[in-house]
Amino acid sequence: MKTKRIIAIDDERVILDSIVKLCSAEGWHVDVAEDALSGFKMIQSNVYDLIVCDIMMPEMDGFELLEKLRQQEIRIPVIITTGFSTVENAVKSLYNGAIDFLPKPFTFDELISSLKRGLNYAKIQKQVASYFFDSNKKNAMVSYIPCPPRYLRLGYSTWAFKENDGSFKIGITDLFLRTIENIKNIEMLDFDGEIIQGNNCCQITSDNELVHSVLSPLSGRIIKRNEHVIGDFTLVEKDPYFRGWLYIIVPSNLEFESKHLVPCSSDRI
Amino acid sequence: MVDKKAEACFTCHASDEPLKKLSIADRTRIFTTDSCRVMGTINPIYNEPSCYEAPCHAHEPDQAVLGVIDITESLSSTDQKIEIAKLKMLLFACIAILCISIVVSFFVRTWVDKPVRELVEATKNVGSGNLNFIVVNNSADELGILARSFNNMTKKLAEARLQLFQSDKMASLGRLAAGVAHEINNPLTGILTYSSFLLKRTANNSDFHDDLEVIVRETKRSREIVKGLLDFARQSVPKKNNIQITNIVDRAITVVENQLSLNHIKLIKKYDENLPDVYIDANQMQQVLINLIVNANHAISKNDGLISISAKLISLPPYGITQIKNALCPKGHNLLDHTVKIKSMPSIRLQARVNEKEGYINIDPIYGKNRNHYGLKIKTNSAVEFSCPKCNASLLDKKEKCPKCGGPVYFFEVPGKGLVQGCAVKGCEWQYWQSIENEGQKEYIEIRVEDNGCGIPQENLAKIFDPFFTTKGQKGTGLGLAVIWGIIDNHNGRITVESEIDKGTTFTVRLPIAKS
Ligand SMILES: [Zn+2]
Ligand SMILES: [Zn+2]
Numbered sequence: 001m002k003t004k005r006i007i008a009i010d011d012e013r014v015i016l017d018s019i020v021k022l023c024s025a026e027g028w029h030v031d032v033a034e035d036a037l038s039g040f041k042m043i044q045s046n047v048y049d050l051i052v053c054d055i056m057m058p059e060m061d062g063f064e065l066l067e068k069l070r071q072q073e074i075r076i077p078v079i080i081t082t083g084f085s086t087v088e089n090a091v092k093s094l095y096n097g098a099i100d101f102l103p104k105p106f107t108f109d110e111l112i113s114s115l116k117r118g119l120n121y122a123k124i125q126k127q128v129a130s131y132f133f134d135s136n137k138k139n140a141m142v143s144y145i146p147c148p149p150r151y152l153r154l155g156y157s158t159w160a161f162k163e164n165d166g167s168f169k170i171g172i173t174d175l176f177l178r179t180i181e182n183i184k185n186i187e188m189l190d191f192d193g194e195i196i197q198g199n200n201c202c203q204i205t206s207d208n209e210l211v212h213s214v215l216s217p218l219s220g221r222i223i224k225r226n227e228h229v230i231g232d233f234t235l236v237e238k239d240p241y242f243r244g245w246l247y248i249i250v251p252s253n254l255e256f257e258s259k260h261l262v263p264c265s266s267d268r269i
Numbered sequence: 270m271v272d273k274k275a276e277a278c279f280t281c282h283a284s285d286e287p288l289k290k291l292s293i294a295d296r297t298r299i300f301t302t303d304s305c306r307v308m309g310t311i312n313p314i315y316n317e318p319s320c321y322e323a324p325c326h327a328h329e330p331d332q333a334v335l336g337v338i339d340i341t342e343s344l345s346s347t348d349q350k351i352e353i354a355k356l357k358m359l360l361f362a363c364i365a366i367l368c369i370s371i372v373v374s375f376f377v378r379t380w381v382d383k384p385v386r387e388l389v390e391a392t393k394n395v396g397s398g399n400l401n402f403i404v405v406n407n408s409a410d411e412l413g414i415l416a417r418s419f420n421n422m423t424k425k426l427a428e429a430r431l432q433l434f435q436s437d438k439m440a441s442l443g444r445l446a447a448g449v450a451h452e453i454n455n456p457l458t459g460i461l462t463y464s465s466f467l468l469k470r471t472a473n474n475s476d477f478h479d480d481l482e483v484i485v486r487e488t489k490r491s492r493e494i495v496k497g498l499l500d501f502a503r504q505s506v507p508k509k510n511n512i513q514i515t516n517i518v519d520r521a522i523t524v525v526e527n528q529l530s531l532n533h534i535k536l537i538k539k540y541d542e543n544l545p546d547v548y549i550d551a552n553q554m555q556q557v558l559i560n561l562i563v564n565a566n567h568a569i570s571k572n573d574g575l576i577s578i579s580a581k582l583i584s585l586p587p588y589g590i591t592q593i594k595n596a597l598c599p600k601g602h603n604l605l606d607h608t609v610k611i612k613s614m615p616s617i618r619l620q621a622r623v624n625e626k627e628g629y630i631n632i633d634p635i636y637g638k639n640r641n642h643y644g645l646k647i648k649t650n651s652a653v654e655f656s657c658p659k660c661n662a663s664l665l666d667k668k669e670k671c672p673k674c675g676g677p678v679y680f681f682e683v684p685g686k687g688l689v690q691g692c693a694v695k696g697c698e699w700q701y702w703q704s705i706e707n708e709g710q711k712e713y714i715e716i717r718v719e720d721n722g723c724g725i726p727q728e729n730l731a732k733i734f735d736p737f738f739t740t741k742g743q744k745g746t747g748l749g750l751a752v753i754w755g756i757i758d759n760h761n762g763r764i765t766v767e768s769e770i771d772k773g774t775t776f777t778v779r780l781p782i783a784k785s
Contacts, residue, residue: 012455018462025466056451083454086499105457105492107465107485194556221524252552 004028004119005047009039009065010054010081015104019052022108023115036060040068048076050118052102055082055089066096077121079114081106090198090215094155095260101155101198101215113180113210120179121156145174148241152261154197154217159241160261163248170201170217171245172236181206183233188246193222195249197257202246218257220249305345312338384412388419400427401687401704427685446498453495461488509760511546511783514554514714515580521558522578525566532566534574541581547714548783553756560753561718561776568722568774577719582782584712587705588637590763590779593617593689597682598657598664604681606631611640612765613734613754617681619664622654623647629658636689636705639698649696655679665693673699713762713779724770733766 006028008019016032023030031046033039036053037060043051051069055062062080069078080093085103093101099121102114127143151159157176161169177183185205195201201216226245229235236244251257296311314335321330328335384406394402400423406416464484471477522536529536565576596604596617606618609631616631621644628645630653647653654677655664669678669690676694683689687704725733734754757764761781768774 012458014459015455018459018466022462022466025470083451083458084499085450085454085496103496104454105459105461105488107461107489108469109465111462223524 004049005031006050006052006115007031007033007039007042007046007048008052009033009036009057009062010052011035011057012054015054015081019111022111026112026115028115028119036062036065040065043069043074043076044072049122050115051076051078052115052118053078053080055080055093056084063092063096066093066098070097075125077118077125079118087196087198091154091257091260094157094198094215095262099156109211110213113206113212116210117176117179117212121175124175124178144178145241147173147264149263149265151241151264152217152258153264154215154261157215158201158217159264160217167223167248167250168218168220168254169245169248172204172214172240174240176214177237177240180204180210180212181208183207183237184209186229186233186236188225188230189222190225195219195222195247197253197260214246217261218249218251219253220251222247222249224248299344305343306348307341308344309339309341312340314338380410381412384408384416388412388416391419391423395423395426400685450495450499453491457488457491457495461485461492464488509548509550511548512551513544514547514549514716514780515540515544517549517551517554518558518578518580518716521555521562524555524559525562528563529566529576532569532574533572534566534569534576537575537577539577539579539581544580544582544714545712546783547760547780549760549780550756554760554780557753557756557778558716558718560750561778564750564776565718565720565722565774568720568724570723571721573721575721577717579715579717579719581715582712583715583779584710586710587702587708588700589635591636591702591705592763593634593636593683593702595684595686596689597684598660598662599682600657600660600662602657602659604657605634609642610731611635611642613731616642618658619679619681620656620658620661621645621647622656623651630655632691636702637700639700643695647695651695652677653679653693653695655693666690671697671699673697712782714782716778716780717775718778719773719775721773724772724774725766725768726770727768730766730768734764 004027006019006023008016008030009032010016010019011034013034016034020030020032031042031048033042036057039051039053040060051065053062053065060068062082066078066080069076077099078097079100079102080089080098081102081104082089083104085101090101090103099118100114102110106114124143131143147153147159151161153159153173156173159171159173163169183204184207187203187205189195189201195216195218197217197219198215200213202214204212204214206212225247226235229244229246236246238244293310297308299306299308301307314337316328316330316332316335318330320335321328321332384404387404387406391402391404402423403420404416406413464481468478468481468485471481518538518540522538526536562576562578566574569576592614594605598604604617604619605615607615609616609618611631611633612635614634616634618629618631621628621630623645626645628643630644631642633640656662657664664679664681666678666680669680670676671678671692671694674692674694674697676692676697678690679693680688680690683702687702689702690700692699734750754764757778757780763779765777766774767777
């Protein structure tokens with residue numbers, strides 16, 4: 001199997017060193033850049049599976065890099081990481097095309113699980129691309145179910161759907177679930193708990209013992225929790241958009257926050 | 270025959286028109302000779318029976334006009350009189366104008382000039398930053414309106430400045446938090462990644478493993494502290510509306526009802542009827558109430574748990590309850606001390622001097638309360654010399670004397686809300702805050718959340734609203750009490766707590782009623 005190539009961009013040497021060290025333990029190759037501009041040049045001239053990028057850097061910041069990648073139609077998945085880990089930064093990163101937001105400081109496990117998801121995401125993306133280029137549609141299969149129209153999504157990880165009474169049902173997208181191994185455990189919040197957009201709203205432990213944070217698509221108070229999921233985790237994998245929902249919430253700041261959600265109808269081709 | 274071109278004849282014989290009878294005005298003319306003006310009047314002499322019947326006359330009866338009398342008279346004396354009259358008139362006009370101006374200027378001075386001068390004075394004052402200046406003019410005319418709108422503007426300006434002051438404080442806290450978070454999180458990442466990596470690799474070596482576990486755990490704890498700092502810094506701006514507080518209380522109860530019934534806790538509601546609205550952010554206030562009820566729930570472990578929630582209207586004087594949230598020395602130095610808190614509110618730090626001894630005294634930020642912190646020993650009844658800790662400017666008001674004991678009076682400024690004065694004699698509790706006293710009694714809605722749970726130890730009560738204050742094994746989730754404090758404070762309300770171990774705890778929230 002080909003060695004995975006990752007590029008890490010951060011203005012702090014210690015972060016780059018630790019990412020290199022941790023990734024080498026997984027057998028991945030990591031190139032580093034101490035500013036976004038030279039990082040961008042390296043991205044243009046090399047082949048990478050994944051980009052890990054800080055937000056606050058001199059000259060060009062993480063958001064500008066995301067914008068540049070979008071303009072140049074470079075589709076390498078980006079994981080944004082920052083020491084200024086506010087909800088705003090998390091949500092903004094995801095809205096601007098990052099596939100994940102990893103707040104600093106992170107542990108070995110947190111970094112690895114995020115990178116693994118990122119690499120899996122890249123793999124799925126390639127499969128989808130090859131499906132479109134393969135005129136026979138023979139050896140390709142549809143690798144994930146996109147979220148239904150009238151749903152809203154935060155990044156590619158979670159979805160929200162407005163119920164008739166104004167409350168919102170929220171859950172995990174199929175694509176996110178495909179980037180992790182089989183679910184071993186789901187740790188959910190108590191009902192009547194408070195969730196915040198871009199913050200952890202539930203934790204999934206996968207078969208390979210990695211813990212995955214699920215970022216909430218909206219802020220609000222949980223009024224109902226899907227107890228069926230607690231009883232049977234596979235429900236989330238089998239039917240992520242309907243029977244596998246996580247919570248029903250009363251949104252607390254809908255008007256502002258819905259600006260950062262992407263309507264799933266725009267994903268259709 | 271007559272010479273028709275002659276000056277005297279011209280009027281009657283002009284343009285070769287036939288002769289006619291002329292009016293006196295047409296027969297009179299004024300013309301100027303070399304020396305003066307002359308008036309001439311022509312009067313034709315008509316033939317009359319007496320002229321041709323009388324024996325002495327030789328006029329023919331068929332002659333109509335016998336001749337013309339042309340009288341010319343010099344107008345020089347008349348002109349002279351006119352000149353004198355003109356002069357008199359001019360003189361009179363001048364005097365009259367003078368008199369009228371004097372009268373008008375008098376009225377302008379009293380009705381326009383003085384108020385305008387006051388306004389100019391006020392503008393200068395406001396321009397130089399004194400936003401307490403008030404223009405006194407109660408008249409109903411335009412200037413009165415102008416004065417009132419000026420006062421209104423000053424008031425708004427003062428409020429805006431205060432808000433700016435607050436938001437600036439919040440913004441700088443936010444910037445600080447962001448900076449600290451960014452700076453600390455990078456080195457923490459180094460520690461956490463390497464230690465957690467080592468922890469993974471030494472899974473079989475129990476010696477290292479336990480030590481590394483401590484490092485990882487403590488680093489994670491640091492991470493939570495920094496996160497808390499960021500959360501605390503970005504308290505959102507409330508979106509306020511006029512709302513019935515009981516609706517909000519009911520909504521909060523609905524959310525937690527299930528939890529309470531699981532814990533077999535009885536909930537009693539006591540609302541007064543016809544409560545006026547409060548001007549609040551419904552969402553934030555609901556969060557506050559949910560958290561207070563959840564805290565109460567967690568405090569109860571026994572079977573006959575009871576939570577009672579009441580809402581009533583109260584009216585209170587400002588004395589003894591109004592918090593002084595800002596304090597400046599005459600040169601504008603901030604006197605507020607966030608390190609020394611009195612009842613978890615930042616105090617007012619003044620430099621104090623008594624008999625050559627120097628130190629600090631922290632004044633109670635609640636107007637009228639005197640739970641001051643003394644940084645030096647002072648005997649009761651001795652007068653303290655107060656000054657600004659930053660610039661040493663005296664804070665004693667030389668012109669004033671304490672109305673209670675005759676002692677010296679200290680003062681400081683609250684931006685937008687005038688001076689706070691107080692007695693500088695230790696033991697005398699006199700304090701006076703004019704602009705707040707002028708506002709008079711205020712009405713509040715008081716909400717009490719009372720439980721019969723385990724209570725809070727006395728030593729914790731003082732710090733309970735401090736950010737990052739937690740007790741070991743605290744079960745509470747959601748907002749900390751510091752955030753609750755911040756929300757209530759944003760609503761110009763107050764939250765207090767009373768508690769007795771094993772008897773229970775009461776949180777009292779007071780919110781000012783909405784202006785209708
Ligand atoms: Zn000063
Ligand atoms: Zn006194």
